[in-house]
Amino acid sequence: DQQVKQNSPSLSVQEGRISILNCDYTNSMFDYFLWYKKYPAEGPTFLISISSIKDKNEDGRFTVFLNKSAKHLSLHIVPSQPGDSAVYFCAASTINDYKLSFGAGTTVTVRA
């Protein structure tokens, strides 16, 4: 049962433009959401997180938006850089259950 879904397997964006990655979830008990970035042959690297009491969190070029009523979150990367080319995973957890449920990932390619 896939509780976290990333429906776009890939995204191609020009350098300097905005990348928007989307994630949907079905479990209304999720209250903590994270984005991870993964390069080939490496483990996932934590990017940014948001708790359910917020609807936006920013960290430099990365902003995560949470829409609880729609059970949807998105990651904006502005401006996109060649080093952002990687697989991005959306993950979610509940506050008392530390396991992470992951989406299948979105492969981002930033074109020069």
Added chain:
Amino acid sequence: ETGVTQSPTHLIKTRGQQVTLRCSSQSGHNTVSWYQQALGQGPQFIFQYYREEENGRGNFPPRFSGLQFPNYSSELNVNALELDDSALYLCASSLGQQGAGETQYFGPGTRLLVL
């Protein structure tokens, strides 16, 4: 602050064999979680240990077992290997603070191939 490390990086086994994968968590992190990532999929939760006790388990059979040690190291053991066990195995550590949203920090993974 040292990161999360895993060994070995790659491993080839044959069906029916047993394997032990190792992880060293970040110092001070009381929780370690193990995930299996099949090709083209997101990581799937196997189980979690908190202060050397199993703290939760995903939909994996009992032939997947683990240990956590006081020195922040841990093991994932898989018995009676099957071809479908071929995957990237990731461990992740976190502080284990009750009642707080937890960020888990991942190691580079062990790539297991079962022939």
